[in-house]
Amino acid sequence: GAVVSQHPSWVICKSGTSVKIECRSLDFQATTMFWYRQFPKQSLMLMATSNEGSKATYEQGVEKDKFLINHASLTLSTLTVTSAHPEDSSFYICSARDHSGSISTDTQYFGPGTRLTVL
Amino acid sequence: SQKIEQNSEALNIQEGKTATLTCNYTNYSPAYLQWYRQDPGRGPVFLLLIRENEKEKRKERLKVTFDTTLKQSLFHITASQPADSATYLCALPPTSGTYKYIFGTGTRLKVLA
Numbered sequence: 400g401a402v403v404s405q406h407p408s409w410v411i412c413k414s415g416t417s418v419k420i421e422c423r424s425l426d427f428q429a430t431t432m433f434w435y436r437q438f439p440k441q442s443l444m445l446m447a448t449s450n451e452g453s454k455a456t457y458e459q460g461v462e463k464d465k466f467l468i469n470h471a472s473l474t475l476s477t478l479t480v481t482s483a484h485p486e487d488s489s490f491y492i493c494s495a496r497d498h499s500g501s502i503s504t505d506t507q508y509f510g511p512g513t514r515l516t517v518l
Numbered sequence: 519s520q521k522i523e524q525n526s527e528a529l530n531i532q533e534g535k536t537a538t539l540t541c542n543y544t545n546y547s548p549a550y551l552q553w554y555r556q557d558p559g560r561g562p563v564f565l566l567l568i569r570e571n572e573k574e575k576r577k578e579r580l581k582v583t584f585d586t587t588l589k590q591s592l593f594h595i596t597a598s599q600p601a602d603s604a605t606y607l608c609a610l611p612p613t614s615g616t617y618k619y620i621f622g623t624g625t626r627l628k629v630l631a
Contacts, residue, residue, distance in 0.1 A: 405561070431617055442623040443562070443607075456617070492561045496617075505611065506552065507619055509561035 401427050403495050405510030412483055413518055419479045420513045422493030428473035429495030433507065434466070437490045449476050483517040490514055520546040522610055524622035531598055532630050539593040539625045541608035546620075551584055551591050554607040556624065562607055566593075598629045 402425040412418050422432060430451050435443040447463075449455040449470035457463045465487075467479040476495075480487055494509040525540040541551070550569045554562035568575045568584045568591065575582045581594040595602050605624040612618050 401564075403561075433617075433619075443621050445618060448617045450617075490559070494561070505550075506564055506567060507609070508564055509554075512559065512561045514559070 401425075401495075401497050401506070401508040403429075403493065403508045403510040405493055405513055407513060408511060409514040409516075411516045411518065414484050415482055417479055417481045418483055418515060419477055420491055420493070420515075422476045422478070422495070422510050424474045424495040424497075424508070427495070427497045429476075429497065430473060431496040432470055432476040433494045433496070434468060434476075434478050435492045435494065437492060437512075439490075443492065446478075480515065483515070485517045488515055488517045520544070520610065520613065520620050522608065522620050522622045524606075524608060524625045527623075528626040528628065530628045530630060533599060535598055537595040537598050537602070537627055537629070539606050539608075539627065541591040541593065541622055543589050543610060543620075546589075546610060546613065547586065548610045550611060551582075552609045552611075553580075553582055553591075553593050554609060556605045556607060565606075595627075598627075600629045600631050603628045 404423045406421045432449050434446045445458050446461045447455045447457045449468045451470050451473050455468035470476040490512050492512040494507045496507050522543045531537050552567045553565045556562040566582050568582045579596045583592045605626045607624045608622045610620040
């Protein structure tokens, strides 16, 4: 089955530092990857959609200069939280869309998530 | 705009019973609908996809129905076990011209031993 990995699984950093989170699709090519943020006991909140080789599309209210997204290849997307502050502490989840041309495989597969804690 | 709703925030059932979760949507005619499971501190895991022309789909103890007239999907877990305790999310595919999936808020299921 389709597997998406995410690294690191957790990170603790000091306020003001930048943190990079990697998302990889291991056994399929993902032309589209998504980045979500989730607060405890709340639903997924889409932050941005990234397509390989082009600029990410950010959701309203998400600062593109703060959350830098790079989708450099068909299997790798990165999210960099720049100048992190305690309010950026959250659970970040990436997903990759397996769109092989048929409905049965047009599915979004999620990574295991990254827990970011900013002190 | 498209809207998706899942029944109740939490559902408690006794082990061995059938759990039934509901997903309703409006302002949309999706070609398919998906169900995911999410455990605390983990990303969602894909469970099942059901197409608009499929009334029912099964996978082991899971059964999903899709009623496009009622704009509703039901997700059943038969012979439920404590290990089935998790949050279950339904999701609609992107509408034409967009990439954004539409997720419900999820239903937290707790199976009591």
